Amino acid sequence: xxxxxxxxxxxALLAGATVLGAAHAAGTARLLTTQAPARPVRxxxxxxxxxxxxxxxxxxxxxxSMTGGGPPQGGPPRTAxxxxxxxxxxxRGTSMVLTFDDGPDxxxxxxxxxxxxxxxxRAVFFVCGEMAVEHKDLxxxxxxxxxxxxxxxxxxxxxxxxxxxxxxxxxxxxCEVIADAYGEAPLWFRAPYGAWNRAVxxxxxxxxxxxxxxxxxxxxxxxxxxxxxxxRVEGNAAPGVIVLSHDAGGDRSQSVxxxxxxxxxxxxxxxxxTVPRRRST
Numbered sequence: 001x002x003x004x005x006x007x008x009x010x011x012a013l014l015a016g017a018t019v020l021g022a023a024h025a026a027g028t029a030r031l032l033t034t035q036a037p038a039r040p041v042r043x044x045x046x047x048x049x050x051x052x053x054x055x056x057x058x059x060x061x062x063x064x065s066m067t068g069g070g071p072p073q074g075g076p077p078r079t080a081x082x083x084x085x086x087x088x089x090x091x092r093g094t095s096m097v098l099t100f101d102d103g104p105d106x107x108x109x110x111x112x113x114x115x116x117x118x119x120x121x122r123a124v125f126f127v128c129g130e131m132a133v134e135h136k137d138l139x140x141x142x143x144x145x146x147x148x149x150x151x152x153x154x155x156x157x158x159x160x161x162x163x164x165x166x167x168x169x170x171x172x173x174x175c176e177v178i179a180d181a182y183g184e185a186p187l188w189f190r191a192p193y194g195a196w197n198r199a200v201x202x203x204x205x206x207x208x209x210x211x212x213x214x215x216x217x218x219x220x221x222x223x224x225x226x227x228x229x230x231x232r233v234e235g236n237a238a239p240g241v242i243v244l245s246h247d248a249g250g251d252r253s254q255s256v257x258x259x260x261x262x263x264x265x266x267x268x269x270x271x272x273x274t275v276p277r278r279r280s281t
Contacts, residue, residue, distance in 0.1 A: 129174035
């Protein structure tokens, strides 16, 4: 499927994911809305309830050894099965997490990496296997820059409509590509559209990954205009939030430009940017 066709498919599937999220409305997580326009919550991630994750030191050295090469010996590490995705950071301070989904895309990802490098900021990239396998050089660049690479499935399907065998295949194939190009198997997984169910949590854990959602949706996927994206991110900035943006799946020039605007503003406002690490079990 051509890259620009993904946007049309994802918008169509988004409607189904939103219905799934509404079915679990009793557990809807609190979103930060300071100075931000009211907006719908995408998918079941917002309905799953908040979980926290321990941050690394802000914008410090690479989060994991980038020299190991390949998946861990003896298979993925044992991971507890969660019932909810992680949606915010734990701890004190003014740390935030920037995340980018659907890439890597050679039209937009390099510009995002350059901006992050300019400000010495680390981020999390949730990549799709069908994109990553064609652009392994960009995953290696992420590793060199100290960024975290997570699993966002192979083809970006609505997982809650798939059988377990297909869900596992979507995850497993992407794990293999990441391990080969990035140097280590992924520790983090994000369900497309934020649509989670028991099978998704279980299979992710079997592959050694923790479920990682978001607190603030920039809605850049809808291409609302650079100023709107900037206002949403800056208006929702607060300690512990996880920001969702995209570096592929359509025209992401607005996302690239918005990052250039809000990143220095947030740094000047006292915010730091960090990446997650697995909590000890």
